Amino acid sequence: MYTNIPYRFVPHTHPHYYSYPYAPSPYDSIQSVPASYMNIERQQTIQGQATWTDGGQVTKCGIPWSANEYMTAAVSQNSPYRCGQMLKIVNPNNQRQIIVTIVDQVQGYPVNRINLHRRAFETLGANPQVGVLDIQITPSPQIEEEKWGKYLLEVTQTAYPNYNVTDYQSVEKTQISNTQIREVYDYYLQSPQELITVRGTVVYNPNTNRVTSFDIREM
Structure with missing residues (x-):
């Protein structure tokens, strides 16, 4: 983990590209966090921006940024969203979603912005030259609550890299049975x-939280 490392902005390559360690652009207005924003329902969709x-x-x-086939992001330290x-994320211009x-x-990053890995940004159909993209952000409460649903999502994403x-x-x-539960997603x-x-x-033992078997197949 890095601490007290000065973030730097690179204005000469892409106007809204944050290099590592990355930080808010000096052209961004750093916003305070409204109490109402911090209390939003986890499933509520908000309008935001992506770099x-x-x-x-x-x-x-x-x-690592390579997790989930690089479908990864950074958020403000003041964001209501947590690690993991x-x-x-939806691009309202073309309805592509990831x-x-x-x-x-990121310390000091605006709470309504998310810093996507370049591959995720491009998957939304956005050209990196655009720099900042208007997006819709919706937490995934079901997949967060369902441990094995998240597990299968990661397996599926890895199995289909393209x-x-x-x-x-x-x-x-x-x-x-008393020792087997099956979940399907x-x-x-x-x-x-x-x-x-x-x-x-996935079939697992609820007493030990160990996987008995799992399977993925195209429908």
């Missing part, structure tokens, strides 16, 4: 050419 970064080797969350949380994992925090998980839904949760994956659905199934 991009190539990331770095160290993060304050201890999660998943957020759904699910990103929070891997870093696709990005854009949405998901819980299909089934069944207790097979559908994940919607987008590539430049197509949209596919992948169903993930």
Whole structure:
């Protein structure tokens, strides 16, 4: 983890590109955090903006930028979102959406901005030359509450490196026995050419939290 490292802004390459360690642009207006913003419901969609970064080797969350196939992001230290949380990001200009994992925090960064890894920014259909992109941010409360749903999402994203998980839904949760529970999720994956659905199934022992078996298959 890095502390007390001065962030720097690189104005000569891209006007809103934050190098590592990255920081708020001197042209950004640093906003205080309204109490109402900090108390927002976790599932509420807010209007915000996204910048991009190539990331770095160290993060304050201890999660690498390469996690989730680089569908990762940093948020303000004053943000209501926490390390490891998943957020759904939508580009309202073309309705492209992705699910990103929070891997870093930035001191002094505006609370309504999110700093996406460059790959995530481009997956939204945005040209990095744009610099700042208007977006919609929605926390993913279901996947956060369902430990095994998040586990299957990460497995699915890794198994389909040329696709990005854009949405998901819980299909089934069944207790097979005292030592086995089965959970089933559908994940919607987008590539430049197509949209596919992948169903993930995991069977685990609730007493030990160990996986008995798991399976993913295209629908």
